[in-house]
Amino acid sequence: MRQSTLFGRTLREAPADAQTRGHQLMLRAAIARPLASGLYTWLPLGFRVATKIEQIIREEMDRIGCQEMEMPVLTPSDLWKTTGRWEALEPVTFRTKDHNGREFMVSYTHEEAVHAHASAEILSYRQLPVMVYHFQSKGRDETRPRAGLLRTREFVMKDAYSFDADQAGLEKSYKAQHGAYERIFKRIGLDATSVESDTGAMGGDIAHEFQVLTDAGDDRIAICSNCDYKANLEKATRTVPSAARTESDAPAEISTPGVMTIDQLQARLGRPADAFLKTVLIKGKDEIVAVVLPGDRNANEAKLRKLLDVAEIRFANDADFGRVGGVAGFIGPVGLRARILVDRSVDARPYVAGANKKDAHLDRVVLGRDFDGERVDVHDVSEGDICPRCGVGTLTIKRGVEVGNIFAYGTYYSDKMNTTFLAADGTRRPFVGGSYGIGIGRAVQTVIETNHDDKGIIWPIAVAPYQVHVIALPSNDEAVRTAADALVGDLERADVEVLYDDREETAGVKFADADLVGIPFRATVSKRTLKEDQVELKPRSASEAEFIPRKIATERIAGAVRRALA
């Protein structure tokens, strides 16, 4: 490919609204361009990367017997209505109607569609298990697209679906996908770790996210310093140190005029945050729920949403406070007329809690004696907490990008859509399923986020837009041009992918662009190298170049590419 004709120019400066390094480099290196908020066009260089990533995924899916197909972007509303997601996904989806008024969704995902097909194609247990996948655009009207390709409103996802006769089969399919994912991310050059994740509103048992740790990410992951425990903060828990039970007198009211927050209580009473109980009133499905936590812990919204089976956590209003007998700022679990959830971080010792009376708190409130409630796990873990698995290591919290997820949802969709097969014993049984997604654009930018230096991208060769960047210097010199043209032709005949910088630019511009675009090998043909009858070869990731006699340059460069790919 001659760079003089390449569609898409490099940018010397990144647009001011590009925040992360990957976003900046993605734009500067002409990988993709925004068309509107959260909508991106692949430029030729980026499209080649995306295509290579797809091909790697395709090979690994095929290897585990997952069959490629393709379902439409637009899917009819009645399909979604059978699972209730037409309503549930309303705020985050794009919709349209045809000329007869029939409604369609720009598919958010394809579980419904694939179940409809499975139901029609798979009649007997003899046809199971089956795994299928496709690469297809998803539409998600994200309220906040973010960081370039990391979160967009339309993106291509590889989504695979497994259908099994029973739970044991599902677990096998799930393991096969998990293995494929590990191979895929390794080949792409992403250091992705599988992390336990929340199963979301769909329930189900097992789910893993593949997270790439980088500050550009917007997920938070708890990681044990000792064992292999890793979990999304939405799900992460900890070992709560057991406190010795202490005896104490009955609660006593203390006057605390105007003292309404944990911070103020600490200042006023001179005790640490964990000496207090924090009580948060929230709206449940059709009840008011009080969540009781130690003063130094925050409630985890994801955990609460799942526990209460609500889409969104909303705090109680004044009327709700009155209804349960609480006073804002002085709320506590003792005598409260609400469903009470007590976080497992609360232990069996006396705390200071709100007295449900203006300007008053209760000292020496003890769980089990003075109040009680359902014991739950709804707190955020913090840096330094004890690992829940090994009980030895401490947790650190890192940011991550979720490049893929796998999810064993079981019969969730089959039950709702009544998709069944005929089992060996003659009964009709629901498909036991799982879904497995990878975002292509997100993967591309995550590779950049984790493979660059201060000059530009450093592509892993397996996904690089081209393998060798040939630089002619200067390209208007007859001899240089002839030699460079010949090298490019020879390399291409040896099946090497070449980007050829034949532009009439100065050396500085060409080298700076080569570093920015980040093709793994740079081969320079210049007046200087020609004098010695040589070609200069420099890997993007190395600081030193080597000089190769022109006669064997093609062979040597093609060999280097082959070794790098192996």
Place this chain on the structure above:
RNA sequence: CGGGGCGUAGCGCAGCCUGGUAGCGCGUCGCCUUUGGGAGGCGAAAGUCGAGAGUUCGAAUCUCUCCGCCCCGACCA
């Protein structure tokens, strides 16, 4: 959807407070010189100042409404 910020030439920005000729750097175009790390000279093109309404003799600048974009939070691949 809650909170915050920003829209002036392709990109990065100044000008706005205190109303009066629309500017700078880079890029782009032409010619010349240059060619191993974003070169130099001369010349040139390019802006509905996000949109609309208002105030004013006069609005990029003041007021209002709308639109777009970004960041933090919540949600996702």
